[in-house]
Amino acid sequence: MAKKKTNSKTSTKKKLKLPSFQLSSQQKLVFGSFLVIFGIVLCIAFVSFLFTGEADQSTLSDFASREVKPKNWLSKTGAWLSDLFIQRGFGISSFIFSGLCCLSGVYILTDSNKTKLRKHWFWGILIIIWLSVFFGFFGSKIDILGGTVGFEINTYLQDYIGKIGVSLLLLFGVITYLAIRFRLTFESFANLFHSAKKDIKDEFTMANDELIVPVDNNLTEEAEAFKSAFDIKEKETIDTAFDDDLNDDILGDNMTLNTIDTEEKEVLTNTALEVNIAEEETEEEDLSIEVEKVAEEQSETDNLSDKLVADFGLFDPTLELAKYQFPTLDLLRKYDSEGITINQEELEENKNRIVDTLKNYNIGIANIKATIGPTVTLYEIVPEAGIRISKIKNLEDDIALSLSALGIRIIAPIPGKGTIGIEVPNKNSTIVSMRSVIASKKFQSSDMQLPIALGKTISNETFVVDLAKMPHLLMAGATGQGKSVGLNAVLTSLLYKKHPAEVKFVLVDPKKVELTLFNKIERHYLAKLPDSEDAIITDNTKVINTLNSLCIEMDNRYELLKSAMCRNIAEYNAKFKERKLNPNEGHQFLPYIVLVVDEFADLIMTAGKEVETPIARLAQLARAIGIHLIIATQRPSVNVITGIIKANFPARIAFRVTSKIDSRTILDGAGADQLIGRGDMLYTQGNDLIRVQCAFVDTPEVENITDFIGSQKAYPEAYMLPEFVGEESGTSLDIDISDRDSLFKDAAIVIVTAQQGSASLLQRKLKLGYNRAGRLIDQLEAAGIVGPFEGSKARQVLIPDLTALDNHLENEIQ
Numbered sequence: 180m181a182k183k184k185t186n187s188k189t190s191t192k193k194k195l196k197l198p199s200f201q202l203s204s205q206q207k208l209v210f211g212s213f214l215v216i217f218g219i220v221l222c223i224a225f226v227s228f229l230f231t232g233e234a235d236q237s238t239l240s241d242f243a244s245r246e247v248k249p250k251n252w253l254s255k256t257g258a259w260l261s262d263l264f265i266q267r268g269f270g271i272s273s274f275i276f277s278g279l280c281c282l283s284g285v286y287i288l289t290d291s292n293k294t295k296l297r298k299h300w301f302w303g304i305l306i307i308i309w310l311s312v313f314f315g316f317f318g319s320k321i322d323i324l325g326g327t328v329g330f331e332i333n334t335y336l337q338d339y340i341g342k343i344g345v346s347l348l349l350l351f352g353v354i355t356y357l358a359i360r361f362r363l364t365f366e367s368f369a370n371l372f373h374s375a376k377k378d379i380k381d382e383f384t385m386a387n388d389e390l391i392v393p394v395d396n397n398l399t400e401e402a403e404a405f406k407s408a409f410d411i412k413e414k415e416t417i418d419t420a421f422d423d424d425l426n427d428d429i430l431g432d433n434m435t436l437n438t439i440d441t442e443e444k445e446v447l448t449n450t451a452l453e454v455n456i457a458e459e460e461t462e463e464e465d466l467s468i469e470v471e472k473v474a475e476e477q478s479e480t481d482n483l484s485d486k487l488v489a490d491f492g493l494f495d496p497t498l499e500l501a502k503y504q505f506p507t508l509d510l511l512r513k514y515d516s517e518g519i520t521i522n523q524e525e526l527e528e529n530k531n532r533i534v535d536t537l538k539n540y541n542i543g544i545a546n547i548k549a550t551i552g553p554t555v556t557l558y559e560i561v562p563e564a565g566i567r568i569s570k571i572k573n574l575e576d577d578i579a580l581s582l583s584a585l586g587i588r589i590i591a592p593i594p595g596k597g598t599i600g601i602e603v604p605n606k607n608s609t610i611v612s613m614r615s616v617i618a619s620k621k622f623q624s625s626d627m628q629l630p631i632a633l634g635k636t637i638s639n640e641t642f643v644v645d646l647a648k649m650p651h652l653l654m655a656g657a658t659g660q661g662k663s664v665g666l667n668a669v670l671t672s673l674l675y676k677k678h679p680a681e682v683k684f685v686l687v688d689p690k691k692v693e694l695t696l697f698n699k700i701e702r703h704y705l706a707k708l709p710d711s712e713d714a715i716i717t718d719n720t721k722v723i724n725t726l727n728s729l730c731i732e733m734d735n736r737y738e739l740l741k742s743a744m745c746r747n748i749a750e751y752n753a754k755f756k757e758r759k760l761n762p763n764e765g766h767q768f769l770p771y772i773v774l775v776v777d778e779f780a781d782l783i784m785t786a787g788k789e790v791e792t793p794i795a796r797l798a799q800l801a802r803a804i805g806i807h808l809i810i811a812t813q814r815p816s817v818n819v820i821t822g823i824i825k826a827n828f829p830a831r832i833a834f835r836v837t838s839k840i841d842s843r844t845i846l847d848g849a850g851a852d853q854l855i856g857r858g859d860m861l862y863t864q865g866n867d868l869i870r871v872q873c874a875f876v877d878t879p880e881v882e883n884i885t886d887f888i889g890s891q892k893a894y895p896e897a898y899m900l901p902e903f904v905g906e907e908s909g910t911s912l913d914i915d916i917s918d919r920d921s922l923f924k925d926a927a928i929v930i931v932t933a934q935q936g937s938a939s940l941l942q943r944k945l946k947l948g949y950n951r952a953g954r955l956i957d958q959l960e961a962a963g964i965v966g967p968f969e970g971s972k973a974r975q976v977l978i979p980d981l982t983a984l985d986n987h988l989e990n991e992i993q
């Protein structure tokens with residue numbers, strides 16, 4: 180077992196090292212047949228060389244001249260190839276080359292196991308060399324038997340180990356080959372010898388028995404002793420023989436055991452004993468039998484998808500915009516004041532103040548350490564033994580007063596460190612540019628699904644989080660503290676990392692001015708409702724429709740995931756890329772959708788429950804299907820951020836807020852009221868608070884990026900969300916004839932001709948987007964041309980042919 184395991188381990192290791200070339204079926208046909216033909220060419224040339232080689236010797240130097248006519252059946256090429264392989268190469272063993280070429284071709288054509296082919300090549304080449312040396316051993320000059328290689332190796336070896344040495348070396352080669360290739364062991368030689376000996380012995384015994392037969396009734400004393408000694412054994416053997424199918428002959432004899440005479444019994448005993456020995460031997464051999472690894476059978480769908488992947492490669496969702504270029508770093512501004520400068524004086528001053536203040540309250544400090552961040556410096560204090568932490572915590576305001584600085588935050592104790600932290604704002608804060616965080620290795624090499632570079636932590640590390648893991652983000656902060664910049668930083672991060680095929684934004688901007696710049700990338704990155712003009716939603720009534728539409732999209736996506744038997748969007752998309760999901764059944768690559776709501780308080784004020792319900796539904800359920808919410812608000816009061824919303828937004832960002840109560844609403848604790856503003860923020864994902872300086876991205880930078888993306892080739896339209904028809908507009912089936920899509924008739928013809936009521940058929944035939952095709956199907960249903968939705972099956976077509984369709988439509992108009 181252990182041996183088997185190691186074997187399989189090493190083989191997987193080997194497999195991992197080898198590069199895998201995936202040839203398409205056509206390439207396999209071309210390459211495979213080329214190799215077979217090349218092998219045949221070599222064989223013909225070599226055979227011809229045996230007869231014409233000598234005559235062609237002189238013509239080889241005039242290869243370029245057309246007057247020279249070589250005798251080789253394949254003319255100059257044949258003469259040259261066979262001279263190269265046989266004369267200058269390995270002699271007649273070169274025939275193996277032609278065989279190997281043909282074999283490789285056949286392997287490629289039949290798509291057989293390549294490991295076996297590699298083995299054939301390995302052993303083939305070794306045999307070629309061995310044969311060439313072997314033949315070279317007998318020749319006194321270069322000849323076609325051993326070729327130049329054989330001759331030269333021989334001369335070289337004979338110079339060092341002599342003729343006897345070379346012959347022994349060749350013998351050793353044969354033994355090694357037999358041992359490795361045919362797993363021959365010393366025991367198998369011995370067994371061979373043993374069985375030969377036994378055969379002779381058998382013959383001998385048989386002959387003896389024949390001699391004994393005539394004196395059957397008079398057993399000698401020795402024979403009697405022999406018999407009694409084996410009596411028990413005989414019985415056992417006979418029993419075993421009864422069970423043993425292999426010993427049918429003996430079985431036959433044993434059946435009549437009572438009737439046979441002693442001599443026959445004796446013969447039988449001998450035979451049975453031998454069977455026993457033979458069995459033991461087989462058992463011994465069994466130990467060395469190697470169990471061949473059986474390849475696991477693949478199911479039919481796997482085979483089909485594997486074939487598709489082999490033919491077309493993995494599905495590439497970015498193919499439609501294959502030439503899309505990600506924005507470059509130089510679109511972002513570089514700031515002079517970047518990089519942290521240590522102001523020794525300031526550090527010393529703050530340290531003294533902290534020590535003095537604490538001394539005033541009889542708190543001694545054993546140790547103090549400073550970590551300088553972009554906007555604040557963290558002083559870590561180890562108090563003297565016996566000092567209660569709560570005492571320091573209570574002195575927060577006093578320490579802040581004596582340090583006469585805004586934004587002091589005391590963390591007592593720092594989780595996991597056993598020290599007390601005092602964050603003191605730097606006199607001169609440094610700007611954390613978006614460029615520096617985007618360029619950071621941490622962001623660039625992150626393999627997160629939706630990476631967001633938020634800024635830098637207090638220890639000046641780039642802070643990157645995965646929106647897909649959050650899974651929804653709540654952002655709050657008083658006006659002018661950096662919310663909009665924060666939102667822009669989030670969107671910019673995604674633009675720098677995600678292809679338009681991979682992520683779509685739904686932007687809600689009641690302030691109408693904050694996100695307008697993103698209009699330029701509408702057809703690349705934005706998603707919108709089918710009949711809305713602007714992709715960025717500024718009208719509060721439209722927000723309700725959009726949110727409900729997202730709920731429909733969510734339900735649709737769950738249906739798709741269910742039928743694909745996937746638990747989340749990542750699994751689903753991976754399966755789709757591997758071509759395991761059929762687009763004809765409605766499957767498609769699903770981009771992430773990020774809903775950004777700037778000024779959520781305003782929405783709640785105007786729309787209340789109508790907004791809260793879909794938001795809560797999305798927040799509760801949308802994480803698995805790739806819809807993520809980012810909600811920003813100025814007023815983090817309890818009537819805006821209700822319990823249900825809070826419960827579903829574990830990731831929160833707090834910019835500076837004006838009151839402790841607001842801080843509590845957003846962070847479930849104080850802290851946000853002590854921030855210094857201008858992008859200074861606290862981030863939590865349910866546990867610790869992390870102080871981060873938000874990356875700064877200015878409007879011109881966003882404009883540069885959106886211009887850069889907007890100037891590139893885009894999709895024909897923005898990503899269409901499913902249509903949501905509000906209650907007041909009636910049911911979707913009451914479609915007015917005049918409101919029908921311009922392609923309604925074409926769609927009806929396609930559906931009736933194909934007798935298959937599926938939206939994806941329309942998508943393909945009429946080159947439509949999924950949403951328009953879906954709308955057409957609804958209209959066809961309303962017109963009574965197709966039946967109702969039947970889950971994963973195509974809808975039933977109610978009109979049998981085109982004539983009936985014409986009649987149907989005419990009747991409709993009347």
Ligand SMILES: Nc1ncnc2c1ncn2[C@@H]1O[C@H](COP(=O)(O)OP(=O)(O)OP(=O)(O)O)[C@@H](O)[C@H]1O
Pocket residue numbers: 610611656657658659660661662663664665813857858859872873874875876
């Ligand atoms: N990360 C940052 N680094 C440096 N300065 C910043 C940062 N974030 C914001 N600021 C400064 O604060 C100003 C206001 O920021 P921003 O417009 O994001 O505030 P806001 O919270 O969106 O305000 P409002 O709610 O009124 O729109 C910016 O113009 C900028 O000067």
